[in-house]
Amino acid sequence: MVKTVTEATNQKSLSIDEMDAIDIVSLMLEEDRHIQEGIQKSLTAIAESVELIVDKWQHDARVFVVGAGTSGRIGVLDAVELGPTFSIDPDRWIAFVAGGKNAMWEPLEQHEDSASDIVQELQSCNFNENDVLIAISASGTTPYSLAALTYAKEKQASSISISCNHQTMSSELSDVAIELIVGPEVIRGSTRLKAGTAQKIAINMISTATMIKLGKVYQNEMVDMQLINHKLVKRAETMLMQLTTLNEEEAKALMNETNNDVKLSLIISKTGCTIQEANNYLIRANNHVKKAIQLYETNQRNSENK
Structure with missing residues (x-):
């Protein structure tokens, strides 16, 4: 059985519920140093993702970013800022979060198990072999994201996965697998912390580098x-x-x-x-x-x- 880093217990924070505020935030800062290490080891895969998207984009591809919970919200946050920053058509870089738009404001994490929902969303957009899918999932096993990757494979579309565990199901299903190993969270399983930050950095890198390669930046x-x-x-x-x-x-x-x-x-x-x-x-x-x-x-x- 593959070890699940995102669900492991962080031995350094076992007494975090007894710490003073300064000690809590100091420990969190110390743990956040693992984020850069995880990103550093994934730079090649992140760069491969950029080159894949740029190549497909020049042949009129669209990019679809999907995820549930924190992962989905991160994808939406990045996507909505690309229009004003780089003047791209909102129909070219589209983000879906499990539970729909309300999930940006409400805790609708139960929808991460709704595999059929994302397939219907992609079908409604006529997702096809010319497009690119980016699936974000800290665990790499979220049914919502896995269903999207499976559908992309069925449609022979290109796919990228961003997860925070080793050898995940998401990695197996994607053309480019980005595994950001940042260690156990200070609160066990709370992937809105290090895992979420690492995913935000990775998707920022992918979208920004893509826009630069497409000529959206001078100097x-x-x-x-x-x-x-x-x-x-x-x-x-x-x-x-x-x-x-x-x-x-x-x-x-x-x-x-x-x-x-x-x-x-x-x-x-x-x-x-x-x-x-x-x-x-x-x-x-x-x-x-x-x-x-x-x-x-x-x-x-x-x-x-x-």
Whole structure:
């Protein structure tokens, strides 16, 4: 029988119910150091997940993230922030939590055993072989997540699992298995703690690295964010000034000219080309600003050498 780390007893916290507050939080901090160790050992699998999604995404794939309880809520939290941060269509990166939307606010953990629910959800979205499934489950044995992975295999879709135990059923069913071994929780079985934090880090890494590889970032700036309020418009203008030689008035004028398109504004300010030319370079570069600028520079050199 495979040893279940997430249900093991943490010997260091056996007297936690007798500790002062400072000793409790100090112990928790000490235990949290195992999170980085678990992530470190899983970096290769996390990177493989990114490459898999990027490849499928370029062929119009959608990403579905599923989980129950804390794991499901973590998946939803990450997914809903990708739209405003990177301007992706909400129908491209979709998260389901067992029990539905109410489970984000209410304790509906009983739905983690509802294997049929997630299959129906995926069917309603016409989940198919072109898509990618990410199943998050601390134990790696949650029926809700296992049903999703089984359905993905039946549909010949790509799948990734994130769990916190060794050699889990989730790992067996997935194309890429991420096993974040962070040790027993200070409260036995309370995977909202170290396991939950590790899962949050892993899904953040996967989604963020995917967006970077898809050209949603220039240097370390969010050049594809949705400018939906005054603060974000101001951030975009400041970004443009920091990355170019433009002053505030020039940055505002260029942003107005491009209809607040940060990518086009950057390319124009860096190259001096027209909006149409900037757009053409961006298309040829698969929406990567840096690659678009490099294409322009290459064309300029070739023209000069003729």
